[in-house]
Each structure stands twice: as C-alpha cells, then as structure tokens.
Amino acid sequence: MRPFSNPIPGSAFLLAASAVAKTYDTIVVGGGPSGIIVAERLAEAGESVLLIERGPASTYASGGNRTMPWNDTATIFDVPSMAYQLYGLEDQSEFCTDTPGTAGCLLGGGTSVNALVFVHPQPIDFDDKWPTHFKWDDVRDAADRLYERNPGTSLPLSDGVRYDTGVWDVMSAFLANNSWKEVDTLTDPSDKYQVYAHPPWNIKDSVRAGPVLTYLPLAEQMENFELTLETQVLRVVRDSDKATGVEVQYLNGSGEVFEVGNDGKIVLAAGALTTPKILVQSAIGPVDQIETVQNGTMNITIPENKDQWITSAIRVGVKDHIIFTINLETTKTSIPAYNFSNLFTSEANATDVEMYNTEGAGIFAQGGQRINFWSSLNGTDGQRRFFQGTTTPNGENGITIKLYLTHGLTSKGTLIVNRNSTTSFSEKPYLTTDADKEAVIAFIDSLKEMINKQDDIVLNSKIANLTSAEMIESYSSATHFVGTAKMGTCGEEDVVVDVNTKVCGMENLYVVDASIHADLPTGNTQAIVMIVAEKQLREFSSR
Numbered sequence: 145m146r147p148f149s150n151p152i153p154g155s156a157f158l159l160a161a162s163a164v165a166k167t168y169d170t171i172v173v174g175g176g177p178s179g180i181i182v183a184e185r186l187a188e189a190g191e192s193v194l195l196i197e198r199g200p201a202s203t204y205a206s207g208g209n210r211t212m213p214w215n216d217t218a219t220i221f222d223v224p225s226m227a228y229q230l231y232g233l234e235d236q237s238e239f240c241t242d243t244p245g246t247a248g249c250l251l252g253g254g255t256s257v258n259a260l261v262f263v264h265p266q267p268i269d270f271d272d273k274w275p276t277h278f279k280w281d282d283v284r285d286a287a288d289r290l291y292e293r294n295p296g297t298s299l300p301l302s303d304g305v306r307y308d309t310g311v312w313d314v315m316s317a318f319l320a321n322n323s324w325k326e327v328d329t330l331t332d333p334s335d336k337y338q339v340y341a342h343p344p345w346n347i348k349d350s351v352r353a354g355p356v357l358t359y360l361p362l363a364e365q366m367e368n369f370e371l372t373l374e375t376q377v378l379r380v381v382r383d384s385d386k387a388t389g390v391e392v393q394y395l396n397g398s399g400e401v402f403e404v405g406n407d408g409k410i411v412l413a414a415g416a417l418t419t420p421k422i423l424v425q426s427a428i429g430p431v432d433q434i435e436t437v438q439n440g441t442m443n444i445t446i447p448e449n450k451d452q453w454i455t456s457a458i459r460v461g462v463k464d465h466i467i468f469t470i471n472l473e474t475t476k477t478s479i480p481a482y483n484f485s486n487l488f489t490s491e492a493n494a495t496d497v498e499m500y501n502t503e504g505a506g507i508f509a510q511g512g513q514r515i516n517f518w519s520s521l522n523g524t525d526g527q528r529r530f531f532q533g534t535t536t537p538n539g540e541n542g543i544t545i546k547l548y549l550t551h552g553l554t555s556k557g558t559l560i561v562n563r564n565s566t567t568s569f570s571e572k573p574y575l576t577t578d579a580d581k582e583a584v585i586a587f588i589d590s591l592k593e594m595i596n597k598q599d600d601i602v603l604n605s606k607i608a609n610l611t612s613a614e615m616i617e618s619y620s621s622a623t624h625f626v627g628t629a630k631m632g633t634c635g636e637e638d639v640v641v642d643v644n645t646k647v648c649g650m651e652n653l654y655v656v657d658a659s660i661h662a663d664l665p666t667g668n669t670q671a672i673v674m675i676v677a678e679k680q681l682r683e684f685s686s687r
C-alpha cells in the first residue's frame with residue numbers, strides 16, 4: 145500500500161474508499177505525540193499500521209499550508225517564535241472546540257501548538273507515583289531512544305547566538321544574588337532546587353521539533369504505514385471484549401468503519417481530554433456516562449443490551465499544572481520591547497526575516513521564554529511540591545513570570561462526557577486542596593521577599609499591594625492535562641487501564657496518551673508523554 149506522504153485535505157476520502165475492505169495489525173487513534181511515536185515504532189517493528197488523525201496537517205513538511213507571509217515553506221506551526229503568537233491569530237481552527245481546556249486538533253496535537261518548552265523529566269517524576277513497570281529504571285531506555293531522535297536544545301540558533309537577552313540578564317543576576325545556581329537542565333534534569341537555565345526548547349534545524357518532524361517522516365517511508373487526516377474516530381467497534389475496528393466520521397458528516405485483523409489491536413492516543421470520551425462512546429466507563437451518550441444528540445451507537453457494556457465505578461480524575469502570573473518592572477536596566485505582534489504579517493522586521501530565511505537564525509528561531517527556573521518546598525502535609533517559572537519580556541522594561549505549581553500538587557478534578565459529545569469539568573482540577581494553596585502562598589511570599597531585597601526590579605504596580613493569598617485568586621491552566629484513564633490493577637478504585645496500558649475488561653484495546661499518566665512531572669508534559677509512548681512498543685511485543 146502506498147504510504148500517505150504529503151496528505152492534502154480530503155485525502156482521507158481516497159484512503160477510506162480504497163482501504164475499507166482491508167484490515168490492519170494496529171489502528172492508532174490520534175496523531176498527537178503519543179500516537180505518532182507508537183504508530184511509527186510499531187510500523188518499524190513490521191506491523192501494518194493505520195494512524196487516524198482528526199485534524200489537518202500542521203508543519204510545511206507534513207503537508208500544512210498555513211504558511212508565513214514572508215516564507216512560503218514554513219507554516220505558523222514551524223516558526224519557533226510563532227509559538228507564543230498562535231492565540232492571537234484570527235483563525236483558530238486548529239484548536240479543539242469540544243474540550244474544556246485548550247488542546248490542538250491537528251497533526252502533532254499539542255506538540256504542534258505548544259509553547260515549545262521541553263523539560264526532560266527527572267527520575268522522581270516517575271518514581272513517586274507511577275506503578276510497577278513505569279519507574280525511572282523501567283523507562284530510562286525509552287527516554288534515551290526519544291532523546292536520540294528528539295533531544296531538545298537550549299541554543300537552537302545556527303549562529304550560536306542568543307537574541308533579546310535583556311530578561312535573561314536581569315533575572316539571572318537576581319536569582320544568582322539569591323544564591324540560586326545556573327544549570328543545563330537538558331543534561332542535568334535532576335537538579336531542580338533553586339536553579340535557573342536557558343529555556344530548553346523542542347526546536348531542531350530552526351523549526352518546531354516533536355514527532356511530526358522526528359518520527360513521522362520515518363513512518364511515511366514505510367509501505368506498511370498509512371495516515372489519514374481530517375478523520376474523527378467516534379467509537380471503538382467491539383465484539384464483546386474484542387475491539388474489531390473504529391467507526392470514523394469525515395468532515396462532511398459521512399462515515400466508515402476501519403477494521404483490525406484477528407490478532408490486531410487498537411491504541412487510543414486522542415489526548416487526555418478526549419480518550420475518555422471515545423471509551424464512553426464505546427460503552428466502556430461509568431454507567432451514567434454511557435447513558436448520557438446513549439441519550440445524546442450525536443446518535444452514537446450504544447448497544448441496547450447492557451450486558452455488552454463494560455462498566456465500573458470509574459471517576460474520571462484529571463490533573464493539570466496551574467499557572468500564576470507575576471508581572472515585574474525593571475527600575476535601572478532598560479529592556480527594549482520587541483514587537484512580536486506583527487510577526488504573522490508582511491510588516492515583520494525585515495532584518496529578522498532575512499536572518500531566519502537565509503540562516504535559520506535570529507530572534508524568529510527562538511521560543512518565547514528567556515529564562516526558566518525551578519525549586520521546591522515541603523508542604524504542611526509532608527508532600528514535596530515543585531515550582532517552575534518561565535519568564536518572558538512584557539513590553540518596555542516589563543518582565544512576566546509564569547509560575548507553575550507542578551510535581552507533587554495534590555489537586556484533582558473530574559472530567560465528564562456531555563450529551564453533545566463535548567467533554568467538560570464537573571470539578572476543575574485547580575487548588576482543590578488546602579495544602580496546594582498553602583504551598584503556593586508560601587512560595588510566592590518567598591519570591592516577594594527576594595524581590596523586595598532587590599533594588600532593580602519591583603512588582604508591577606497593579607499587584608504590588610496584593611497579598612500572596614489575593615494573588616493566587618487569579619490563575620490559569622497550564623494545558624498539561626493528565627490522569628483521565630488511571631493506570632493500575634484492574635478492579636481497584638477508578639482504574640481504567642492495567643500496567644500494560646490495556647483497557648480493563650478488553651483483550652486488545654490500549655491507551656498510550658497523557659490520560660494514563662499517574663502523575664504530573666516537574667516540567668512541562670510533552671517530553672514525558674513522548675517517553676511513555678516510546679516505552680509502549682516494548683510493552684506490546686513483550687507481554
């Protein structure tokens with residue numbers, strides 16, 4: 145079968161028409177980072193693989209067509225400095241509209257729209273809460289395999305120069321004055337106490353990296369790999385505990401069923417806010433949720449006979465990092481404001497355009513952050529909680545710290561599926577425990593104390609008189625959702641998949657995306673998502 149390189153909108157129809165009679169060894173649902181990695185590795189192992197992605201192509205090399213006004217071979221998803229500007233664009237069609245938090249509905253999923261921060265997880269990110277088979281010693285080989293292809297970098301520019309360094313200069317001096325130390329967080333991910341670093345980015349060859357760049361092209365060279373875009377999976381078709389295929393819907397509302405062979409398997413990788421929905425729409429999940437879909441507006445086929453439902457008292461938990469924004473101003477050092485708002489116009493700075501287009505260098509080849517920092521503190525509940533700061537310029541002499549509460553947080557929410565096939569939070573996953581609130585207040589208090597001792601930065605006047613407790617009333621999601629299909633021993637409370645990531649009660653249905661993550665890492669989620677996906681090939685073949 146001809147591989148689907150360079151897919152174009154509508155190509156899914158061609159594939160459906162020609163392939164509907166054939167079967168696959170594996171169907172992977174969702175072309176985000178976890179889906180692409182698993183699909184590529186299984187194809188590499190010789191399986192026939194169909195990867196089904198709901199959205200369109202993203203990068204230019206993958207067939208994307210939203211090119212820059214000043215470069216017709218780079219899309220808005222390629223150019224690193226666009227990462228922070230995607231939200232400002234009028235056309236937001238590549239973001240999902242049916243999830244309660246922001247998610248990318250395009251090839252690459254979150255890794256095609258995210259802010260590029262690429263933090264290698266540290267061992268305790270796994271060792272604290274992940275079950276057997278997913279401790280650091282079990283996954284370190286998978287991490288090495290990922291980094292070999294997709295290492296990340298804190299110096300992405302071909303000329304070896306960093307641009308727009310005003311915020312780095314001020315903030316690194318501030319942190320060093322307070323006895324924090326500089327580290328290379330890519331080579332030493334375990335050092336996360338009072339440290340700062342040049343931001344680690346998922347950039348390669350001056351464009352956004354991630355599995356669309358570092359895995360998919362390898363898959364597309366293989367005859368046994370197919371990709372279909374703009375094809376939404378509605379449900380897994382099953383014969384009792386055996387998944388036999390997936391029902392899909394195309395953009396024009398028509399549909400098909402793709403099937404796996406007798407020994408085939410289906411792997412869900414539609415993201416933490418959508419995979420639980422596909423399970424429920426396949427009559428797998430809490431009874432009330434399956435009934436909601438059955439009585440819903442989407443006409444999803446749910447078997448009338450409840451004996452065919454795979455039900456349990458699952459509470460679909462969800463976790464996310466939480467962000468607090470702290471704006472500062474410099475009092476002595478002048479930091480010029482760069483105008484990023486015209487980046488996606490023909491008015492973009494001509495010198496910088498020239499540098500990017502001819503050398504892959506300059507400010508456009510960088511991500512948006514200028515310095516990252518990490519630390520931790522022990523909470524009143526005995527739990528060690530980690531904090532991450534990402535720091536950006538904010539107008540003339542302005543600095544914005546995005547302070548994340550990360551690994552160790554204890555707040556959880558609940559995700560539900562609605563009648564119209566959207567998902568939402570019945571309980572948001574933010575600051576639901578007193579110990580989380582106390583930890584954030586204590587950490588912001590300590591930051592303020594450091595700032596007050598400094599004579600060249602001050603809190604922005606709008607927040608200067610707020611207490612830390614008042615400051616944390618306003619927060620935002622980090623869009624790092626995990627934990628909506630809990631991994632563990634089937635039969636135990638809320639467990640959805642076993643430690644082989646197989647859905648409880650099913651013979652050949654797996655989940656590999658952020659849904660199964662037992663915990664949040666110290667840094668952003670994309671690297672750990674990719675590592676867990678890398679590990680899956682071995683799981684599928686060895687158990």
Ligand SMILES: Cc1cc2nc3c(=O)[nH]c(=O)nc-3n(C[C@H](O)[C@H](O)[C@H](O)COP(=O)(O)OP(=O)(O)OC[C@H]3O[C@@H](n4cnc5c(N)ncnc54)[C@H](O)[C@@H]3O)c2cc1C
Nearest residue numbers: 174176178198249253254258259261377415657658668670
């Ligand atoms: C705006 C934003 C900024 C972020 N910033 C960072 C950052 O700077 N650094 C970092 O490390 N992490 C960041 N993240 C998080 C990171 O990108 C995610 O953790 C990661 O992408 C999750 O991977 P996944 O494979 O679990 O799911 P996703 O990336 O969500 O991929 C799921 C894929 O499945 C597809 N899909 C969904 N439903 C269906 C369906 N029914 N049928 C077929 N396909 C379907 C989607 O279109 C998507 O391609 C960010 C995320 C977002 C949204």
